[in-house]
Amino acid sequence: MEEWAAGYHCHPSETGWGMDALSRNNVVVVGHHDGPVVVLAHGFGCDQNMWRLVVPALAEKCRVVLFDHVGAGQSDLSSWDAQRYSTLDGYASDVLDLSRELDLRDAVFVGHSVSAMIGVLAVAADPTRFGRLVLVTPSPRYVDDGDYRGGFSAADIDELLDSLESNYLGWSATMAPVIMGNPDRPELGTELTNSFCRTDPEVARVFARTTFLSDNRADLARVTVPTLILECAHDVIAPPEVGAYVHAHIPGSTRVTLDATGHCPQLSAPEATAEAILRFVLDQR
Template sequence: MDIARRNNITVVGNPKGPALVLAHGFGCDQNMWRLTVPALVHDYRVVLFDYVGSGRADGSAFSEDRYSSLDGYARDVVDVCEALDLRDAVFVGHSVSAMVGVLAAGMAAERIGALVMVAPSPRYIDDEGYRGGFSAEDIDELLVSLESNYLGWSAAMAPLIMGNEDRPELGEELKNSFCATDPDMARVFARTTFLSDSRDDLKRVSVPTLVLECTQDVIAPREVGAFVHRAVPGSTLVTLEATGHCPHLSAPEATNEALLEFLAGLR
């Protein structure tokens, strides 16, 4: 299979620089990184891609069986890294992709040498001694709404997820991204995302890790960022002066500054 076509791989930047793999979250695509890429291309080889079922990836490669687990998305990441023969790449994952990166690093340790988790959450549902931000009933209602009227769900949820009510164009962009995703594939990705529990995987991370959280985030509240930081050995936690769940869009300067500082420490 042509992985470059399947996952719509784009490679830009310095071909001799260290490799960075940027991975989008649910309902998004690689275009969501457009405000981050310019800060990286001088010194780094930047790899962007779309998960199967998202963006301009080859939808014919979608399998509900494969993508009903985060392992399926992690295999996409490993496939991309193998197709480009990446070694010790820095994986930058937004939202659910942060956990996908954790799984991918476990599958192919030689391919991923560091992790950057942007607004991560290992579990969205509250549990005893753990606050994920949602009750089980909340998630059930969210999924029922998504599955019964995906376009309506997108219009209602995108502004809440994005935050930044004073900049409605950001919520509109996220809504358009959601609406461009095939509803049947989005349904699978949503269930995989919001019902996942990757808490036990965090303690097995053995590479340098940066955790980026926002001051206010309805999807991944600060208690989650603190949990991830405690669970990942030796990780660094940075609280960005940003609100919402997509700081690479709402606060790109702060996001890029924290990312570049972390990358500089790796070199």
């Protein structure tokens, strides 16, 4: 968390705005003020802390914008709405809200996992805000469909949703007031700092459904900005054939395969991930 100390939280009291996207999404800005703006969007599971190992390297050269999707981390849980967040468009419109409030133009959107497709939807909706896209371990569809291999069967995803519904991911009702910032019980706040991935089961269930049942294959062709696809050599959630599919369907995209395992290269291979992002952000400018 030390790296974060150099940044600033965008709270309404500082900006004079009401409950805007910046406080709703717990937006944090760090790094080089004159550098290119890089927005880091976390995926399903945890929050903006997912980026902690790559932020120092990126912040040396770039202005780094971090945020939590509504329902995750320190976002405003009261803004969460099952209907709005039952499609990725709801998340994409949050991204556009905060890009408008920060007055971003031609910024770089780095989306991990499901946020890769959220970025695809955001640039398709408004190409002026983001001039480049970095898709980290993206998948436009997780469930197999005919010849398309997403890596999962519908039954697999049902199993994940069942797992979430049977509530086995560890949540206690006492966490809700903590995340919502209950001022009466500040002692609970310290517990949260060790729980970057804790989410209200109801929120997690909806986000999992939205994530793993979405199909954004047709949206890939709508991307008209330079795009980098960053994938891991061994990733059970987004296997190489899915990375190849995304590469083939986004015109002019670049694909980089990191010698890393798992779905989160920003944690398992932070140096290589930061380097690949920086090269893409800086080299072509």
